[in-house]
Amino acid sequence: MNQFTGKVWVLGDDIDTDIIIPTDYLALPTVEDMKQYGFSPLRPDLASLIQEGDIIVAGKNFGCGSSREQAPEIIKALKVGCVIAKSYARIFFRNSINNGLLLIENSEIQDVVKEGDMLTVSPGEYLELDGKRYSISTLPDNLMDIINAGGLVKAMQKRNGVI
Numbered sequence: 001m002n003q004f005t006g007k008v009w010v011l012g013d014d015i016d017t018d019i020i021i022p023t024d025y026l027a028l029p030t031v032e033d034m035k036q037y038g039f040s041p042l043r044p045d046l047a048s049l050i051q052e053g054d055i056i057v058a059g060k061n062f063g064c065g066s067s068r069e070q071a072p073e074i075i076k077a078l079k080v081g082c083v084i085a086k087s088y089a090r091i092f093f094r095n096s097i098n099n100g101l102l103l104i105e106n107s108e109i110q111d112v113v114k115e116g117d118m119l120t121v122s123p124g125e126y127l128e129l130d131g132k133r134y135s136i137s138t139l140p141d142n143l144m145d146i147i148n149a150g151g152l153v154k155a156m157q158k159r160n161g162v163i
Contacts, residue, residue, distance in 0.1 A: 001102065001148055003122040006055040006081045009046065010115045011039075015058050016065030017092065021074045031070060035077040052079035055119050057110050059085065063092025072096035082121055084109055097143050100151035104136050 018041065025037040038047040056075070062085035063071060072095050075083060082102035096103050102123060109127055113119060120128040124138035139147070149155035157163045 001123045001144065003120060004053060004081055005118055005120045006053040007051065008113050008115060008117045008119050009050060009054060009056050010110065010113060011042070011056060011058040011062075013059035013086075014061045014064055015042070017063060017068050017071040018065055020063070020071040021068070026068070026070060031073045031077045034070060035074050038074045038078055047078060050078045050080060053081040054079075055081050055121065056083045057085070057113050057119070058083065059110055060087045062086075062088050063096070064089040067091040067095065069095050069099070072099045072101045076101045082123075084119075084121075084127065086110060097139075097146055098152040100147050100149065100154070102147050106134055106136050108134050 019039060021034055021038055022041055025034045028034045036047050040047065062083065071092060075096075076099055080101070082104055083096070084104045084106050086107050087105060088103060093103060104121070104123070104127070106127060109119070109129065113129055117129060122128070124144070125136065127134040127136060146152050146155045149158050154163065
């Protein structure tokens with residue numbers, strides 16, 4: 001995955017899956033139908049403001065709550081470039097990878113970034129804000145292969161010569 005720059009949307013700690021996509025909207029037929037309600041309990045207008053390639057920056061325990069797979073699917077459907085948080089709920093983390101959503105852990109950036117800032121992400125290398133670089137850890141190659149393929153199903157199809 002190549003370096004990219006996106007506008008930052010700042011969220012807090014403990015953003016659970018019910019905030020990412022409330023239960024009331026899970027009965028809608030598709031993720032495309034659901035995505036307009038993303039983050040609505042916290043910020044009703046956020047889904048309509050997010051543009052392709054934007055970046056969500058949050059605190060600790062992002063994606064806690066139920067293990068619903070629609071939560072990372074909604075974020076991906078909103079075309080978010082990545083989510084950067086201090087920490088993630090483990091099931092959400094794996095569901096995100098399986099859906100091709102890039103997640104980055106960083107303990108510093110939430111404390112210095114402001115909503116609307118432009119942040120540059122070099123996956124596996126660093127984050128850059130106002131000329132200052134913040135180190136990030138790399139994901140294992142097999143997980144990056146899944147993200148780069150667009151999710152686990154697409155990665156396995158590619159590996160097996162189906163696509």
